[in-house]
Amino acid sequence: MDKFYHIVTYGCQMNVHESEKIAGILSELGYKSCPCMEDADIVVFNTCCIRENAENHAYGNIGMLKKLKAKKRDMIIAVGGCLTQQIKKADDLHEKFPYVDIIFGTHNLNKLKDYIEEKRKRKKVLIEIEECDGTVSEGDKPFRTSYPNAWVNITYGCNNFCSYCIVPYVRGRERSRKSENIIKEVRSLVAEGYKEITLLGQNVNSYGNYGADIPFYELLDKVAKIEGDFRLRFMTSHPKDFSEELAKVIASNRKICHCVHLPVQSGSDSVLAAMNRRYTSSDYLKKVDILRKYVPDCAITTDIIVGFPGETELDFNDTLELVKKVDFASAFTFVYSRRDGTVAAKMENQIPEEICKRRIMELVELVNQQTRKHSAKFVGQTVNVLCEDYDGKRGMYQGRNEYGRMVYFKGECDLTGQFVNVRVEEANGIALIGKTV
Ligand code: 5AD
Ligand code: SF4
8 A cells, every 4th residue: 555755844945955855765665745744654844943933833733733643643753854953952842742753853864764664663752863973965865846946965064153043053064065976966967857956055155165175166167067958056155255256157157047145144244243244244245246247137135134132223224225235136034033052042132022023024125125126127028937837826837037036927838847938028026927939
């Protein structure tokens, strides 16, 4: 009889790709994917702890499984990822949800197969959280679920210790994969027909600083020179490590999308210093100038946090001013979330919720204005779109142009995985709507 798995993923692209690796392990064990938790023989929660709401979301969903587990005693529930990498949180989770069968962390994901086999033999809950041993994962066989897009890890972990961020504590020290392994993986993905490759790391620009043979710009150049019809993206870039060489490589290879995610976090120098970002707002603006000098049409996107401890009205205004100066193509905006164990969690002057709410609303309003303006620029233009999927609700295909804008359009036959020229007729907020030409 067929056995089914269902994976619930929280958080970033890194986690989405890790869930593909989990799916690969479950497929090897003979499980098939199913869209409904109710039908699954094993449910895996791949958690995130970067902000409190991501954690609460996971707790809520795991809590809802209690009834189902009471009815389906043989169903295995496994919880892994960044949340459970914190031993105290793993223990709390076990106490709160005793019906969870397997609890594992970020560094022992590839042992999930053994855990499941062991769990089938014994009744007891299995909790195993390992410290990072500095090894670089190779030979994973992800079950890719996002054709025509494929993600490729180039670095793991982070050494930056931004004072608000939990990632360095749950993902361990930064380590890079060997360039030859990355190039081999991309080559075979392109041969399999993947059309958009995204190189992934917490800070891709420091690839080469920790164990790799070449710097990031050289890696990017080599990957972009792989034969075949594909687009190349990378994320995330830390502004302190973003170099002129990298801007030149982006400009000189048409496979590399003119779209760079460059998180600024704040426009205030004192907040940036307290965040341990190791650049000032003017350093950031210089990097933007360099990028635009070589790649004038580059869409620059960012992450911004409001309500960091001690952020004054003047600091917040500096952020608004910087946003206006850079004119971001789009931005992810966050309210600061206090994370136990980080330096910022111990800072005095945590900002009250009402102030954070007002600031985030003001910032979102400004960012939305800019995003709409950037989208409107495409109206009347023909854009090249990589068709990703069919949106049944809209009755339209969907895909992105190289600048990352979502484009909806009608098509006669299945266009998924093809590059299509679309004439944009309308900008609907952020998204674009058009007709194939
Ligand atoms: N609170 C709010 N936002 C955070 N980020 C990271 N840690 C926190 C936190 N504690 C944001 C940063 C980062 C993005 C992935 O998440 O903006 O770039
Ligand atoms: Fe977190 Fe900073 Fe590392 Fe990004 S660079 S993962 S924000 S510590």
